[in-house]
Amino acid sequence: MHVVLFISLLISTINGLIISQIRRSSLFITNSSCALVLNVTLPVGSSIQTCIWKCNHEDQCQTGVYYHENRTCLLFSEDCQSGKITSSGNVQTSVICHRRNQGSNNQCSRRNWTMTGNMNIRRHRHTASMLSNGRILVTGGLNVNTNLNSAELYDPSAGNWTMTGNMNVARYAHTTTVLPNGKVLVTGGLNAGPLKSAELYDPLTGNWTTTGNMNVARQDHTTSVLSNGKVLVSGGWGAGGAQNSAELYDPSSGTWTMIANMSIGRQFATASILANRTVIVLGGWTGATYLNSAELYDPLIGNWTLTGSMNDVRKDHTASILSNGKVLITGGLSNNYLKSVELYDLSTGNWTTTANMNIERSQHTASILANGKILVAGGYNGSSSINTAELY
Numbered sequence: 001m002h003v004v005l006f007i008s009l010l011i012s013t014i015n016g017l018i019i020s021q022i023r024r025s026s027l028f029i030t031n032s033s034c035a036l037v038l039n040v041t042l043p044v045g046s047s048i049q050t051c052i053w054k055c056n057h058e059d060q061c062q063t064g065v066y067y068h069e070n071r072t073c074l075l076f077s078e079d080c081q082s083g084k085i086t087s088s089g090n091v092q093t094s095v096i097c098h099r100r101n102q103g104s105n106n107q108c109s110r111r112n113w114t115m116t117g118n119m120n121i122r123r124h125r126h127t128a129s130m131l132s133n134g135r136i137l138v139t140g141g142l143n144v145n146t147n148l149n150s151a152e153l154y155d156p157s158a159g160n161w162t163m164t165g166n167m168n169v170a171r172y173a174h175t176t177t178v179l180p181n182g183k184v185l186v187t188g189g190l191n192a193g194p195l196k197s198a199e200l201y202d203p204l205t206g207n208w209t210t211t212g213n214m215n216v217a218r219q220d221h222t223t224s225v226l227s228n229g230k231v232l233v234s235g236g237w238g239a240g241g242a243q244n245s246a247e248l249y250d251p252s253s254g255t256w257t258m259i260a261n262m263s264i265g266r267q268f269a270t271a272s273i274l275a276n277r278t279v280i281v282l283g284g285w286t287g288a289t290y291l292n293s294a295e296l297y298d299p300l301i302g303n304w305t306l307t308g309s310m311n312d313v314r315k316d317h318t319a320s321i322l323s324n325g326k327v328l329i330t331g332g333l334s335n336n337y338l339k340s341v342e343l344y345d346l347s348t349g350n351w352t353t354t355a356n357m358n359i360e361r362s363q364h365t366a367s368i369l370a371n372g373k374i375l376v377a378g379g380y381n382g383s384s385s386i387n388t389a390e391l392y
């Protein structure tokens with residue numbers, strides 16, 4: 001017989017997520033058929049909040065069990081409370097559980113996508129960057145056939161969008177990068193032809209100023225801030241087709257320098273920085289074929305190497321590094337517009353699928369919010385620009 005001596009139900013808002021916390025002063029036997037995602041002993045000084053944080057930041061986690069006495073934090077991928085976890089005795093343990101909304105009556109649910117506020121302007125081939133104040137800056141893009149110089153800010157706490165200063169140059173198929181000083185670097189893109197120009201956004205004033213031009217005019221390229229503070233720009237489309245060239249921006253001088261070429265010219269790829277500071281450039285389009293290949297740039301060696309390929313070919317997807325180090329790939333285009341989502345596990349080198357988005361999108365954006373959720377906004381579905389946004 002399993003006796004729960006007392007249960008206190010605490011409703012608390014942690015990082016904006018609603019958590020139900022069921023505290024049981026009991027011996028807690030994890031007699032669970034649920035899949036264990038993680039079993040960690042937390043450092044001295046940790047609390048249940050640390051276990052909740054781990055659950056929030058582990059994309060598979062729905063239930064966390066915390067043993068106070070030995071600081072063991074177990075994370076499960078399902079709702080393990082309803083009959084799947086048994087308890088008896090006198091050891092204090094807490095069960096924590098994600099809830100999707102107030103009406104869900106303490107039932108855990110898998111992380112899923114929900115709609116949030118619409119942008120003021122429909123746009124695709126725009127960019128999104130998270131500012132140090134937690135807001136998301138969306139810049140430029142196309143509204144059907146109109147080049148946009150407008151920019152808007154998403155407030156995650158209010159779930160709505162406001163306009164900010166306009167860029168000097170209307171552009172789409174450009175990139176934006178948040179620099180260590182908090183300013184946002186915009187590079188290249190398309191306006192009549194591929195652009196060399198770059199500009200800086202100051203979040204404090206909401207205004208834009210121009211900085212040094214790139215050596216190569218390019219659109220649909222990638223940018224990454226390296227650990228040395230310089231910005232790597234790779235690939236894109238320019239004179240002669242898909243570019244294999246790459247260059248570095250020095251924020252202290254506002255100037256650009258060419259570096260080693262990639263092995264393949266690619267546009268519409270993504271570039272992400274792995275935990276070991278290596279840059280991974282994924283997928284894209286050569287002008288003739290969709291790519292699933294990936295290559296790595298090691299800033300210390302200053303060269304490119306090919307690595308394992310994705311399962312699916314795709315361009316115009318997004319790639320986000322989750323707090324557990326995995327890379328989340330959403331949507332994009334191959335032979336169809338995609339709502340599929342894949343996760344890349346760096347430690348195994350394997351790709352797995354996870355919940356689909358509600359809507360097919362390519363040329364959209366994905367941003368990791370402070371609460372660990374991923375905001376996906378806008379995009380294009382083959383017939384229309386999209387103003388909807390969803391959260392994972």
Ligand SMILES: *[C@@H]1O[C@H](CO)[C@@H](O)[C@H](O)[C@H]1NC(C)=O
Pocket residue numbers: 029031086
């Ligand atoms: C664990 O669950 C199984 C099947 O539900 C049950 O037979 C067994 O007695 C349980 N063990 C404990 C220690 O509760």
Ligand SMILES: *[C@@H]1O[C@H](CO)[C@@H](O)[C@H](O)[C@H]1NC(C)=O
Pocket residue numbers: 030036039040074
């Ligand atoms: C978690 O790991 C600890 C230490 O390795 C082990 O004693 C315990 O049985 C594990 N718990 C589960 C549920 O796997």
Ligand SMILES: *[C@@H]1O[C@H](CO)[C@@H](O)[C@H](O)[C@H]1NC(C)=O
Pocket residue numbers: 028041067069070072091
């Ligand atoms: C922590 O305590 C629980 C309950 O006594 C036990 O099931 C678990 O195996 C312990 N974990 C470790 C790492 O000792």
Ligand SMILES: *[C@@H]1O[C@H](CO)[C@@H](O)[C@H](O)[C@H]1NC(C)=O
Pocket residue numbers: 109110112113358
């Ligand atoms: C996710 O959301 C979609 C649409 O809102 C719904 O149809 C689906 O059942 C949800 N999946 C889960 C696992 O909650």
Ligand SMILES: *[C@@H]1O[C@H](CO)[C@@H](O)[C@H](O)[C@H]1NC(C)=O
Pocket residue numbers: 158159160161162
């Ligand atoms: C956004 O939401 C907040 C809080 O509800 C409100 O104060 C603000 O006026 C809204 N802004 C816009 C642009 O709707």
Ligand SMILES: *[C@@H]1O[C@H](CO)[C@@H](O)[C@H](O)[C@H]1NC(C)=O
Pocket residue numbers: 205206207
């Ligand atoms: C920002 O731009 C506006 C419009 O050009 C200008 O009036 C304002 O002075 C600028 N603010 C700063 C801090 O540069």
Ligand SMILES: *[C@@H]1O[C@H](CO)[C@@H](O)[C@H](O)[C@H]1NC(C)=O
Pocket residue numbers: 244245260261
């Ligand atoms: C890089 O590639 C371009 C064109 O693809 C070529 O002209 C150039 O010589 C290459 N640079 C190096 C250093 O190999």
Ligand SMILES: *[C@@H]1O[C@H](CO)[C@@H](O)[C@H](O)[C@H]1NC(C)=O
Pocket residue numbers: 260301302303304
């Ligand atoms: C960079 O990689 C290319 C191709 O693998 C190789 O030929 C070249 O020697 C490498 N350069 C350096 C500096 O490692």
Ligand SMILES: *[C@@H]1O[C@H](CO)[C@@H](O)[C@H](O)[C@H]1NC(C)=O
Pocket residue numbers: 274276278296298307346347
């Ligand atoms: C960084 O991680 C990637 C992916 O696991 C690996 O291929 C690469 O060799 C690593 N680079 C370094 C310098 O450790």
Ligand SMILES: *[C@@H]1O[C@H](CO)[C@@H](O)[C@H](O)[C@H]1NC(C)=O
Pocket residue numbers: 348350
């Ligand atoms: C990785 O994928 C291969 C082939 O599908 C499979 O054999 C292997 O077990 C997977 N590894 C992990 C850790 O999932």
Ligand SMILES: *[C@@H]1O[C@H](CO)[C@@H](O)[C@H](O)[C@H]1NC(C)=O
Pocket residue numbers: 360381382383384385386
């Ligand atoms: C594309 O989006 C528009 C606007 O939301 C919608 O009306 C249309 O059905 C969508 N087309 C496809 C193919 O999903």
